Amino acid sequence: EVQLQESGPGLVKPSQSLSLTCSVTGYSITSNYWGWIRKFPGNKMEWMGYISYSGSTSYNPSLKSRISITRDTSKNQFFLQLNSVTTEDTATYYCARWGEEGSFDYWGQGVMVTVSS
């Protein structure tokens, strides 16, 4: 069974970087596309970006200058880095797989990140 698990600090100071890890079991990240999505307080959801099976990336233009998604295929993990965070980046962050049928078909349980001094 495909499983995803996010991990990382729950509190980040303004202007610092947010770094999260998504650990995948049951499926290789060298197949499919792997994304980060966040849900803000108030329920808005935003696709942040993805890393592909080949390691190519695509980012939401709203984040393009601040975001980086990388991976470690030996550990079957991919990572999110978001720079220069503000309180507006407070959200629950999810990692997810983009399935062949064209949807996010497996999700992690989410990790809440608060940006506060």
Next chain:
Amino acid sequence: DIQMTQTPSSMPASLGERVTISCRASQGISNYLNWYQQKPDGTIKPLIYYTSNLQSGVPSRFSGSGSGTDYSLTISSLEPEDFAMYYCQQYDSSPPTFGGGTKLELK
């Protein structure tokens, strides 16, 4: 970006009731529309892909329809586990975007 407008934002309903949630895109999205369910504990489950196709394991009381800019999710007879948040998501053009969510609440 394509804007997705979901209505209603909240919906009180009763067990056994038939409910429909609507999702309107700011431009045509050629049926590239998915639905997701988020439970109170935060877990997100895919329900429907490409407008009307049920994900594996999703009960048949869930159905999706639509075309062009207007799409809907229908639950034919509400069960206790269906009271949750529901989101639509388009993937016709990048970036993929989500609706604002509909909270289905027990009346």
